[in-house]
Amino acid sequence: MTEKIVSDSKAANATSKGGAFRILMIGDVVGRPGRRVLTSRLGEIREKRDVDFVVVNAENAYNGSGLSVENYNEIIGAGVDVITLGDHAFRQKSIYPLLNAQEPRAIRPANYPATAPGRGWTIVDCLGTSERPPMRIAVMTLLGRVFINQPIDNPMTTIDRLLERVADVKIRILDFHTEATSEIQAMGRYLDGRVSAVLGTHTHVATADEKILPGGTAFQCDVGMTGAFDSVIGRKVAPVIDAFRCCRFSSFEVAENQLGIDGTLVDLDPMTGKALAIERLSFREDE
Ligand SMILES: [Fe+2]
Numbered sequence: 524m525t526e527k528i529v530s531d532s533k534a535a536n537a538t539s540k541g542g543a544f545r546i547l548m549i550g551d552v553v554g555r556p557g558r559r560v561l562t563s564r565l566g567e568i569r570e571k572r573d574v575d576f577v578v579v580n581a582e583n584a585y586n587g588s589g590l591s592v593e594n595y596n597e598i599i600g601a602g603v604d605v606i607t608l609g610d611h612a613f614r615q616k617s618i619y620p621l622l623n624a625q626e627p628r629a630i631r632p633a634n635y636p637a638t639a640p641g642r643g644w645t646i647v648d649c650l651g652t653s654e655r656p657p658m659r660i661a662v663m664t665l666l667g668r669v670f671i672n673q674p675i676d677n678p679m680t681t682i683d684r685l686l687e688r689v690a691d692v693k694i695r696i697l698d699f700h701t702e703a704t705s706e707i708q709a710m711g712r713y714l715d716g717r718v719s720a721v722l723g724t725h726t727h728v729a730t731a732d733e734k735i736l737p738g739g740t741a742f743q744c745d746v747g748m749t750g751a752f753d754s755v756i757g758r759k760v761a762p763v764i765d766a767f768r769c770c771r772f773s774s775f776e777v778a779e780n781q782l783g784i785d786g787t788l789v790d791l792d793p794m795t796g797k798a799l800a801i802e803r804l805s806f807r808e809d810e
């Protein structure tokens with residue numbers, strides 16, 4: 524077996540890391556295969572790419588739907604700083620107490636009702652190094668409304684309220700969990716200069732539009748998926764085709780072959796929180 528970490532891209536204004544604060548946002552972890560490739564390879568990626576802070580969307584970690592306490596411990600234990608969730612956030616009840624923690628390391632979309640378990644944002648302290656001071660990082664997540672049928676509030680008015688709560692934190696990362704590229708592009712422009720990064724999840728397909736917007740916000744419609752790529756967005760192929768072609772619905776089992784990790788690296792200026800560089804990262808086993 525051979526492995527390689529492929530850089531798919533580098534924004535035109537990319538710089539070497541230097542004293543920058545480097546975050547890695549990893550796309551939706553799907554089932555046991557997704558957890559396995561993430562937990563076995565993240566340490567190597569963190570070290571090789573000198574990553575300071577890792578955010579992982581794990582809404583599909585439990586057999587393709589939700590996140591259990593065991594999944595949480597496994598993923599955080601592998602070196603993940605914050606877990607974000609999406610429209611599958613509440614599928615596993617065991618996670619509710621962890622979502623309700625004072626400083627949660629797992630957050631659900633902020634535009635669910637206040638009565639729902641958990642919170643949509645968290646602030647994490649990151650130790651300093653010889654090259655940069657200690658950092659505080661705000662991570663937030665929201666759910667889009669186009670093609671997503673969930674009982675949620677307007678994401679733009681929600682983020683306005685959320686930004687007031689994290690006003691004293693320079694580095695602010697938003698996972699916008701959306702189906703429609705138009706909706707996340709609009710959100711990126713709406714927040715340009717007000718957050719460090721607007722990075723999308725949910726479609727499980729990495730988009731080739733990573734960029735730094737004019738106001739200094741890193742942007743990408745979707746960072747992709749972690750799991751089996753011999754699949755339809757992480758599920759075995761045949762039952763999905765059967766459903767689309769014949770309206771014969773069966774359980775969509777999690778796929779197991781061609782494991783990989785999609786993510787995106789963003790270098791941030793620790794003093795201003797603005798983006799200096801953005802780069803897609805595509806790790807595949809057996810390539
Ligand atoms: Fe989703």
Ligand SMILES: [Fe+2]
Nearest residue numbers: 551582583725
């Ligand atoms: Fe997902």
